[in-house]
């Protein structure tokens with residue numbers, strides 16, 4: 001289903017959200033008070049408008065109240081960020097996502113009705129730190145305090161051995177859920193007979209403790 | 217192994233990287249030219265210093281050349297960002313990660329030897345857009361152009377049915393790799409007898425196409 005999104009504030013974050021939604025086939029109205037920001041995105045979205053998001057009249061004229069989702073993406077101007085979020089919720093937009101600068105700011109946004117609050121810089125900081133301390137971890141999803149899904153480069157010590165032979169579950173308490181092969185092929189739920197090859201990336205469910213015991 | 221990290225530029229991203237590394241038990245030297253930024257992090261890291269990262273003498277005096285990883289995290293001042301990255305590589309730090317403002321900036325960083333280039337705002341923009349268009353997707357890891365791992369809220373239509381009965385693999389081409397239960401418990405590799413309960417979150421491997429065919 002094609003949905004209508006409005007993105008207000010076209011910094012790096014807002015621009016990236018707007019472009020991606022548009023690439024994924026959705027209608028995107030992008031707005032910034034700065035002409036350059038609007039210009040840069042003009043050919044990538046349904047409509048790009050130079051306007052201050054605080055102008056209620058402009059939002060009404062553009063029919064924003066009928067949109068499905070609004071993303072309030074400016075950072076430095078907290079007042080504008082909060083005011084616009086409040087206005088969009090009062091207009092009745094069912095899903096308003098706001099970018100917060102700090103947890104304090106996030107609490108205010110929550111109180112005034114933001115449906116989702118996002119901290120792009122802080123979240124990526126946490127992700128990078130986690131990736132850096134485990135040099136073989138390429139990506140992860142946290143499942144719980146203890147468990148995560150990790151995408152890891154297979155240890156050279158695993159090369160040419162089968163999953164059954166390595167007995168990863170018993171030896172390390174990890175479960176291999178998929179293998180991403182050099183050419184891009186994905187092997188889902190590889191069985192014990194699967195032999196690990198050079199450049200294989202393993203997708204595993206593992207406790208954080210178990211992971212640190214894996215050989216490099 | 218406890219490793220030594222230096223983070224230069226304590227905006228939201230840099231602060232978050234420094235704090236997380238420190239929480240994970242590593243040595244962190246955090247540096248910013250702005251006193252307030254340094255002060256805010258003082259009690260969270262091994263050492264917090266007010267200094268301009270461009271001052272080579274200061275970096276030497278702090279023994280930065282012996283660190284394992286450096287993160288160059290300032291955004292707006294491209295000149296400082298590039299100069300500092302270059303200096304750190306010339307000092308022989310094996311792993312220098314730099315935050316880029318744009319792909320153009322990223323190319324320069326690559327040329328001067330940055331080992332990893334990160335675009336926090338752009339990456340989170342892509343992540344948010346993907347999460348928004350699939351309202352039941354909570355998180356994901358892209359495995360290939362076609363396949364991803366998705367963390368999804370189980371459809372209400374799946375409630376009280378077993379994985380075998382739903383035959384998710386044959387019906388939708390998805391594989392359930394783990395279930396995250398309401399209380400936080402993780403069921404790894406649930407068998408066909410597993411019965412889906414209220415508030416279950418399913419971790420699946422699926423093609424993007426298959427996912428869009430799942431009931432809400």
Ligand SMILES: Nc1ncnc2c1ncn2[C@@H]1O[C@H](COP(=O)(O)OP(=O)(O)OP(=O)(O)O)[C@@H](O)[C@H]1O
Pocket residue numbers: 008009010011012013014031032033034037051052053054073074075076077080337
């Ligand atoms: N009231 C407003 N109406 C429309 N656009 C606005 C308004 N206030 C700020 N903006 C725009 O929002 C954009 C992003 O703002 P800002 O630079 O403060 O955010 P940021 O957090 O630094 O962004 P990022 O880190 O994603 O690049 C800017 O292009 C700015 O012109």
Ligand SMILES: Nc1ncnc2c1ncn2[C@@H]1O[C@H](COP(=O)(O)OP(=O)(O)OP(=O)(O)O)[C@@H](O)[C@H]1O
Pocket residue numbers: 121224225226227228229230247248249250253267268269270289290291292293296
């Ligand atoms: N040469 C420098 N040496 C040390 N610190 C610096 C230097 N240049 C900038 N900084 C610091 O880097 C921090 C982040 O810079 P800036 O605000 O430009 O980045 P940003 O991309 O907006 O950050 P974020 O989006 O993560 O909040 C600031 O606290 C600033 O004082």
Ligand SMILES: [Ca+2]
Pocket residue numbers: 011075076
């Ligand atoms: Ca900015």
Ligand SMILES: [Ca+2]
Pocket residue numbers: 075121291337
């Ligand atoms: Ca930013």
Ligand SMILES: [Ca+2]
Pocket residue numbers: 139140141355356357
């Ligand atoms: Ca992820």
Ligand SMILES: [Ca+2]
Pocket residue numbers: 227291292
């Ligand atoms: Ca800033």
